[in-house]
Amino acid sequence: MAPKVQVQTTINNEPVQFLCEPRQSLLECLRDVVGLTGTKEGCGDGNCGSCTIKLGDRIVTSCLVLGVEAEGETITTIEGLAHGNTLHPLQKAFLEHAALQCGICTPGFLIAADALLQKHPHPTEDQTRFWLSNNLCRCTGYDKIIRAVQAAAVEIHGAPQ
Amino acid sequence: MATVFIPTVVRPRLNGLAQLEATGSTVGELLIDLETRYPGLSQHLLRPNLAISVDDEVTPLGVLEPVRPDSEVHFIAAISGG
Amino acid sequence: MSVTPYNVLGTRPIRHDGADKVTGRALYGADLQLARMVHGAILRSPHAHARILRLDTSKAAALPGVFAVVTAADFPPAAADKIVDFGEGDMLLSSLRGNILASGKVLYSGHAVAAVAAVNAHVAAEAVALIEVDYEPLPCVLTAPAAMAPGAPLLHEGLANGNVAEYIRHEIGDLTAGFAAATVIVEREFDTATVHQGYIEPQNATAFWSSDGRVHIWCSTQGSFVARDATAAVLDLPVSQVKVTPMEIGGGFGGKINVYLEPVAALLSKKSGRPVKIVMSRRDVFTGTGPTPGSRVRVKIGVDTAGKITAAQAWLAYEAGAYPGAMVGPGAMTVFACYDIENVLIEGFDVVVNKPSTAAYRAPGAPNAALATETILDEIAEKLGIDPLELRLRNAAKEGTRRADGPRYKRIGCVEVIEAMHASAHYNAPLPGPHCGRGVAIGYWFNIGLPSSATLSVNADGTVNLIEGSTDIGGSRTSLSMQAAEVLGIRAEDVHPTIVDTDSVGYTGVTGGSRTTFATGLAVYEAAQDVVTQMKARAATLWTAEEVDFSGGIFSSGPNTLTFAQLAAQLGATGGPVVGSAAVNPRGAGGSVAGLIIDLKVDPETGKTDVLRVTSVQDAGKAIHPAYVEGQMQGGTAQGIGWALNEEYFMDASGDMRNSSYLDYRMPTALDLPMIDTIIVEVPNPGHPFGVRGVGEANIIPPLPAVANALYRAIGRRLNSVPMNPATILNL
The missing domain is CATH 3.10.20.30 (Beta-grasp domain)
Structure with a gap:
């Protein structure tokens, strides 16, 4: 060894x-x-x-x-990802949009989505899907995950101009 | 008399009969009644992969389930799920 | 807007375990760390069918850092064979043991042969490589038709008929007369490939065999009591000697009901005196756990000029894998379950083959069968010039319809689901352009009851603690808490749910069969009623009143009123704690019908299919937490689309799975799917106080045929095998 x-x-x-x-x-x-x-x-x-x-x-x-x-x-x-006891807007959005079921893929999705929102403050649905396509989720069919990420984008960066 | 429906795979043992009338106040008593006329029948009906349905409802009580004179009893595949 | 009689049901509270799961604090099985813990690894067969001539573990045992090695010889002497009750899908003890560690013969590539515990997973893997096995390879058989053919290699002695473990037959009416009355008859044959549930968290188990003889197991399971009972049966222990603590579970879909690792970890712990953790690799999961059966299904349906089905016949052969139990029973029960048909013959064959022993997967057996029925109905609708949903509506099963296996339906929502599909914006929208097609299909799943237990204790601050035993895969803590909150007149947030080990709650069946919100929900409802009864008595004591009413969260008697919280604060002075509990084994699980509308576009150059638009429709009875009902519908739809278009076990001729990674076993990614629209239909189940029907499963049934029907509209040809991938489409 x-x-x-x-x-x-x-x-x-x-x-x-x-x-x-x-x-x-x-x-x-x-x-x-x-x-x-x-x-x-x-x-x-x-x-x-x-x-x-x-x-x-x-x-x-x-x-x-x-x-x-x-x-x-x-x-x-x-x-x-959270600041102390304050959840990151992505974490809050995942909860509010029921974007997790079993939760095992959730940490990976949140880290990947955080990087997405730093690069693209207002990602389109296609950009979001492309960015997150290396993260597999078997429970949700991705619908609520995509919606949560887009809601978090608005929460962080405001409505797109 | 309650009606006991015979699963298709068991019917050849009864010369093709699909249903039998039987007397009793529980599924178990119906089977005891049938045993007197068709010895050995109940061993083909009481199998772990078969559930007992009385009046269109699978019963968790099995042979202890009460029956009425107009009840229908079926032995159906035990349903599973994911 | 309809007026709801409910305060809590139908709302969308944040799930109780949410914060833990978005911050990484939630503990799954692989996250467990115990003092002195060592790590296990499994040796698996490279052969699909072979006799074990020699098994020598001495070099592995001698490797520094190795604590224990076990083989099937370490199981206690086999007692008389018996059925091990998994609550759903029973298994013979001899089969269960044989699948956990092979003895005499290996029956599939990936079959576990021996196991090692070592200081870490790397050393364990090195030790496994030092185990010497001499195999005598035997001819293997990989599909149901091949296994049923005369002269096929036999896996077991003493099955009903060669490799056929069970023959199922349902017959009603007069088939010959039925087909004679038909004006259009279509008969087709379909093959489907073996697919996997694909839960992202691999199986794992940690065991500690204590010096007092008790075995403590921590694992990822859909049913802690089932894991306890199966482990105890394999190890020949009384059930009370095994305690299972369910960890958070990273997906199951039916695949985490059976046990694979728990008894092995326990034996390794017994030998080493240490806690032993085993976590499967992804290849272990694909090759060593239970996928869902591949199948050959032949269906013939006759319809008269009025669009009424006059006769239907089905022949279903399902691959059980290495041991009997292919879920062909449910396939046979569901193949025509959506329809009212007088003349039916259904035959099913449970066929063993040299593939992993199959397990349940979301409405197990039903999608394979529905593919045939729903595709043929689509073809008949076209021949008759009838709208495909209209044809289904004319034949839809209703309350009182007699099923092919005998009993009649209670209230079901088949008509309502078809009508909702017909009225949907999606069904009435034009297709976007050329090479596009729209398909529809429906499916039925029975759902089950089984035992559940729950306890509620009232806190002085007006909240309650809920103790229950249903492992939470998709938000059931919250759907259960909401039912307690509704009864007690408090908020969902005022219920604190905890899922406890098998020593700490009454027996509770698996989280499966779409039963948790129904059956454990009923236990929680009854426990809450028990709390109400006791609290009324306390109010009566307080007010020296004869009668106390409880409504809308308010206890009242004459001029006296107290809210639930106000009375909770006075329990100490009125007799002490209030604890309500209930244990149920309910009948009345209401079946659920699901439908799917899907638009696809096929690239004529490459054969690649793009999913353009999807609408999933399902009868939920009463949607307790609509967001998680939608989630079940969307998840089942996504799995069904993956099954239809891409997923398959790609086996070579020797029975080795050649695509045992997520790179090659291609599940849908976010890029492969559009948004999945949902329409929740609510036809209350008379068997539940709130009308709940389980929604976990029926949604995976329609995607296979709906995709097949949409592809037909897009390319003008019908496919008869799944997956309908680009190669299949181009080779038509």
């Missing part, structure tokens, strides 16, 4: 150091080493999007990133 490596990161605005084996995915490190289990594993090969996190300024499926690759990086997970 290769010796463990120390990794220094910033996770959800807090400095975090963790020890990991070189073969461990970032997803595994977040869940099993750091204890942030809000990021979910649905497939382990980058196709379901449940483990989506923000790494630096891009979103990644954390099952396809090694833990050691996070050295010096800034990470946002679902646990860092």
Whole structure:
């Protein structure tokens, strides 16, 4: 077994150091080493999007990133989306629009949607569907998720001009 | 006399009869009555994959379910679901 | 606007577990961490059918970091075989054990053979690779028609007839006379592929076998009591020796009723003395759990000039997978269930094949059958020049209609659903252009009752705590809390639901069969009535009154009135706590009819189908929380569209699944679907105080035939196999 490596990161605005084996995915490190289990594993090969996190300024499926690759990086997970006890507008919109049923895909959708709204303040339905097409949901048929994201866009950025 | 409907797969054992009249105040008593005329019949009706329907309602009481003289009793596939 | 008699029912409160689920705090099975916990992995067969000649685990056991290895030899000695009751879809104990860990023969590629517990999942995987198995490969058989053919390789000794485990037959009327009276007769044969429920959360189980002999299981299950009872049966323990704590569940759709990992984790824990967690990989889920059957279905329907169905015949052969239980029973019961037909013959065959042992999937068995019936009716409507919904309306089953399997329907909403489809904006809108087609179809699902228990305790601040045992897959905490709130005259937010382990609530059946809002809802309703009765007595004590009324959340007697909250604050002085409880095993589960209207566009160059517009219609009896009713309709519709257009187990000739990842097993993404419009029809179920009908399942039935009918309108040819993917469309 290769010796463990120390990794220094910033996770959800807090400095975090963790020890990991070189073969461990970032997803595994977040869940099993750091204890942030809000990021979910649905497939382990980058196709379901449940483990989506923000790494630096891009979103990644954390099952396809090694833990050691996070050295010096800034990470946002679902646990860092709300401000204290105040839910992010996307989180509120998901609840108000019943955009989750079982909830296992929800953290990945929220992180991906947050990145979408930073890039496109008022995404069209097509833009929203395209952006979220790496996140699988088996419960909702996506209808209420798309509506929630569009409602959150208005909540954050105001009605489109 | 209540009417006991015979599942299609069991009818060959009764020379093709589709329904039988029987006397009793519960499904179990109907079957006891039928056993006197058709020995061994109830073992083909009381199977784990068959549910008992009395007057068009699947009963959780099974053979203990009360019946009226004009009741209809069916043995139907136990319904499942996802 | 109709005036609703309800304060809470029909509103859309925020779900009680919502904050936990949008912040990542909700704990699913794989999130569990216990002190000294080790991790399990499963060795699976690479062969679809083979004899196990030698199984040597010694090298795996010797690997540093390995704590335990188990095989089927570690099961307690087999007692007499018996039925294990899953509440729905029973299984022989010998089959259940054989599926959990193979003994003697492997029956499908992916069949579990042995398991390891190690310090982490990586070491466990390394250890699994060190297990040596010598197989003698046997010929495999992968489809129902092939398995029924003379000379087919046999999976088991002693089934009813070769690989046919069960033959089902329903017959009413005179088929020959019925077809003689028909002016149009259409007969067609359809094949459907094996598909998977596709829940995003893989199966997982953690077990700890305590030194006092009790086994504690934490798992993702649709039914904690079913998981308890099945695990106890496999391990030959009294049920009270097993305690199951249901974790949050990341989707099920019928696929998380059976047990796969729980007894294995328990055996590994017994050997290692540590808690053992096993989480399946996605390939494990595809190849080692129960998908829904592939099938061959032949249907023949005759209709007279008046558009009345005079006779109908069905022949259904469903692939059970490795062990009997293909859900062909429900297929046979639903194939003509939407219609009033006097002359019917239905034959069903439960056929074992060398594929994973199948499990329930949302109205199991019904979509395969409805594909045939609803496609043929579409063809007949065209031949007769009748609107396809009008043809269905003329034949719709109603209260009193006798089903092919004998009983007559209670009140159902078949006519109302068809009428709502006919009147919808979608059905009356023009199609957008060339290469487009519109299809319609309907489907019926029975729904079930089964036992449920619930307890309500009143808090001094006027709220109540709800203790229940139905695992919540799609918002049932809230649909149950709303029923308690309605009875008690309080807000949904004033009910605090908790789903507890099997030691802490009365027996409760699975979250399945569309039963939770109906049956556990009834338990909650009865428990709330119990609370009302007790609270009335307290008010009577307080006021020294003979009679106390309760209406609209107000207790009253003469000039005295108290709200629920005001009286709750005085319980301490009137005799102490009030706790209401109920346990039910209800009859009267009302069946639900669903319909679908779908517009498709086919690219003639590539054969790719785009879904343009969808409207799902369903009878909910009474929609307790309309947003989650819509969610069930939209979810079932999306799954049905995926099943129709793309999804399939792609097996090679050796029985290996070649597309066991989400990349290649192509479920619908957000980009593949439009918005899914919904129309909720409410024909109250007389078997529930609020009229509830389960809505979880019927919605997946219409998409297969509706898509097939729309494709026909778009391309002018009828397809007879599912999935109707671009290759199939181009090769027509």
